[in-house]
Amino acid sequence: MRYELFYWPSIQGRGEFVRLALEEAGAEYVDVARASGRGKGMPAMTQIMEQQKLQTRPFAPPFLRAGKLLIGQTANILHYLGPRLGLAPKSDAGQLWAHQLQLTVTDFVVEVHDTHHPIAGSLYYEDQKSEARRRSKHFVAERVPKYLDYFEGALQANSKGKGYMIGRSSTYVDLSMFQLVAGLRYAFPATMKRREPFVPGLVALHERVARRPNVAAYLASPRRIAFNQHGIFRHYPELDA
Template sequence: MPYEFWYWTGIPGRGEFVRLALEAGGIAYKECARDPAIGDEGLVKHMQSGQRAQPPFAPPYLVADGITIAQTANILLFLGERHDLAPRDVAGRLWVNQLQLTIADMVAEAHDTHHPIDAARYYEEQKPEAAQRADVFRSARMPKFLDYFEHALADGAWLAGTRWTYADLSLYQLVKGLLFAFPKRMKTLAPGYPKVMALYQGVADLPELQNYFASPRHLPFGEGIFRHYPELDGE
């Protein structure tokens, strides 16, 4: 039976990190909320149904073998071990999970550039604070994280060994989001991170992902975590 995957319709969001692993791994899954009979309203009802002893706090979550697994890094830890999307030894699995959690930290900071005060309020209601947050993110936080990932790639093309892992797929998605949200800043920074950018291109060229990238299931950025506001970008 395919896994049940639950995430909001219409945006790539945090769900995209899981989708990339499912697609690249050739893992059968059903994106439940994209069923027209379910939608986002059905997702909320399913999440809050109270039928699970260990309910998710929020999407994304995966239902596998009767177990509900939530949080992006937790889902990927499960998929990595079960479907060989991570090293088999304990140290290697923990390393890839550590990388994924660090990616999640940067994803959260990228989101907070346009919603620094309240995620429930419109960007237009917090533009001065967003400008301050984005300035710090561009000048200090982006180089700090990218320095770390460049160093992590010192021994090869991939983050853990000679084959891609789910962390490589997630780093690709992170870089893709930064290129969309902060194109001017990334144009300045990218030449200083040749290994990160080579990984980004390497994942973009993976044969395992070409059908997905060409399909309508692969959603563009817009609303969600990565948003392009020209006033928040800069060299």
């Protein structure tokens, strides 16, 4: 199957969780908005989003075309792709648990985004800076520990596989943990320096994922967009108190 991923071309954002899964699995895919030529580029993405009569029109990117299917919502895409890419547990119960963890990642990602946009996505950061500072104070003190400790706990509670989030082998949830640690290190380096000693399992998982051959090749390639000040994870030193 040749997949088509539709996501903003200049940021990692939510699309990165899908890119990582496709890359780790060595899947054949086109990152449509970043490609050029007929039926590619941003117009191809916009055209889908504006088709009012489309039966499964997505609310926002990322979305994935897989044959006749058009699938929206990051966690939903991973739930679909996971078993097909060999990146999900085999049992239904295992897939539900993987999805539950990924939906908790989704919740966390909203909160990360809202540290710099607590008032409105339609305003610039500069127009909501004082609110961002106030929200981030609570985020780094309360929410980062709560989420990271929860994920560390899930990792430690996995009795079957040392060092994997679920079962005895790598899943898309491990890739998402890698991305969370990487993103938080970029956006909140001071906070992470304080918190990492409390989540040694996640830190080790991040390193192991980064060294997996396909992931390492991807990270070294131009396909991996660098973190920047337009994505979900942004580094504003004033928010990382």
